Amino acid sequence: MPELTAQGGRDRLSAEDAPRTPAAVYAVSAVSALGGLLFGYDTGIISGALLHLREDLDLTSREQEIVVSVILLGAMAGALVSGRLAVRHGRRKVVVAVAVVFALGAAAAAAAPGVGSLVTARFVLGLAVGGASSVVPVYIAELAPAPIRGRLMVLFQLMVAIGQLIAYLCGWALADSGGWRTMFALAVVPAAALGIGMVFLPESPRWLIGRGRTDQALAVLARLRPDGYAVRKEIAEITEAVAGTGGTAVDGTTSGRWRDLGQRWVRPALLIAVGIAAFSQLTGINAIVYYAPTILVDAGFGDSAALLTGIGIGAMLVVAGVVGAVAVDRAGRRRTMLWFLPGSAIAMAVLALAFLGPVDSPAQRWTVIIALFGYILCNGIGMQAVVWLIGPEILPLAVRGPATSLATVTLWGFDLVIALSALTAIRTIGQSGTFMVYALMNVACIVFVVTKVPETRGRSLETIERALRRGGSFRKALHV
Incomplete structure (x- = not known):
């Protein structure tokens, strides 16, 4: 039976050669990835809710941008706090707490009597979104077997896409004035499922070893690895990694310090994690997710057509998640990005050209819709399927908590910039100019x-x- 070895950076085990994975691994990933569904639903539901929310509460364009973007400000705060909490208290407990915050924020948003209370509720939701996006991918990465780690982590992004699709469907089905309250309230159900499900899941074996609880880590891995898998060898590798963290205490009390991010050997991985996080937003995905119905209505599409197009965008995100889950383990992370990002750039450029003049003919409108779908599909596979995977994989154990938090804060920070600037940019340089900037990104x-x-x-x-610790070119050290 093939098994991982510890002889250097070229060691690898393919998904095709791996022994059968216990069902418990998939259960762990599925339950924890409900955090992704909540993330997708709570960020995506504003797209449909905004069409009537802006009328019910008489919102200006700037107020609309604030209602959309305050969840991202909360996400930045949640990401910063959750990484450190996950180091101190464990990944599982933090995800349970995130589920509680999701439920409270959703209930408060549904009951909000005015703009101020709605903004506050969406900030609370943002805390949960930031916590989920920072901790859940790390939790899955640290429990998943290497051969199928990619597809299990992309399950998080797939659940984000499913959450966004459900949000679009709810936005279309509850399009009447006042329906936005029900849209927000529905998020309480998956939040409860996440919190209850996480209570029965194990803690990360890597966190347990960091706290000196090796026997518990061994029991967890025995449940999550196939019969005959070299569990003790994996335990030994993790213990070696913990012991080699440059003076970090094995009991975990001083691990995960922010100042450790400045170490020279850590910088290549940190640059990649932060860079991919930034580009995941600068390439324009959430400008489309948040504002597609608004952009289409303002361009002359009817409300129903705009909402149905939003549903199509959600469906494309789900398709992209499924394809991405397969591609990252079969083709690889880097190759998946290089195959699909060119299509993303071309589709966004076509979209920019379609908006050069008034969108008043059927041919132009179909061009807009097809370009939107093509962009969502290619960017969803080439970027969104990888963004939550690459950071937890390449960031070393000693700084994985704060480093993942920094990458997540970067993602939400640029997402905030896009959310606050998209409508303003369209008013200033037009739809064509705005989409061309995204194409260049x-x-x-x-x-x-x-x-x-x-x-x-x-x-x-x-x-x-x-491979990272050896120094030199990190990309070449892992090159086959």
Whole structure:
């Protein structure tokens, strides 16, 4: 039976060669990825809710941008806090707390009597979104077997896409005035499911070893690995990684310090994680997710057509998540980005050209819709399927908490910039100019991937960390 070895950066086990994975691994990933569904639903529901919310509460364009974007400000705060909490209290407990905050924020948003209370409720939701996006991918990465780690982590992004699709469907079905309150309230159900489900899931074995609880970590891995899998070898590799964290205490009390991010050997991984996080937003995905119905209505599409197009965008995100889940383990992370990001850039450029004049003919409108769908599909596979995967994979154990938090804060920070500037940019330089800027950002992202991003498919987290510690070119150290 093939098994991971500890002989260097080229060690790899393919998903095809791996022994059968216990069902418990998929259960862990599925339940924890409900955090992704809530993330997708709570960020996506504003798209449909905004059409009537702005009328019911008489919102200006700037107020609309604030209602949309305050959840992102909360997400930045949640990401900063949750990484440190996950180091101190464990990944599982933090995800349970996130579920509680999701439920409270959704209930408060549904009951909000005015703009101020709605903004506050969406900030609370943002805390949960930031916590989920920072901790859940790390939790899955640290429990998943290396051969299928990619597809299990992309399950988080797939659940984000499913959450956004459900949000679009709810926005269309509850389009009457006042229906936005029900849209917000529905998020309480998956929040309760996440909180209850996480109570029965195990803690990360890597966190347990960091706290000196090796026997518990061994029991967890025995449940999550196939019969005959070298569990004790994996325990030994994790213990070696914990012991080699440059003076960090094995009991975890001083691990995950922010100042450790400045170490020279950590910087290549940190640059990649932060860079991919930034480009995931600068390439324009959430300008489309948040504002597509508004943009289409303002361009002359009817409300129903705009909402149905939003549903199509949600469906494309789900398709992209499924394809991405397969591609990252079969083709690899780097290759998936390089295959699909050019299509993302071309589709966004076509969209920009379609808006050069009034969108008043059927041919122009179909061009807009097809370009939107093409962009969502290509960017969803080439970027969104990888963004929550690459950081937890390449960031070393000693700084994984704060480093993942920093990458997540970067993502939400640029998302905030996009949310606050998209409508303003369209008013200032037009739809065509705005979409062309996003197209150029896709091109810049391709250059970044070519020059900086290594391939991590099939490598254990400890093998990736050893390659990083050797110094030199991180991409070449992991190159096959």
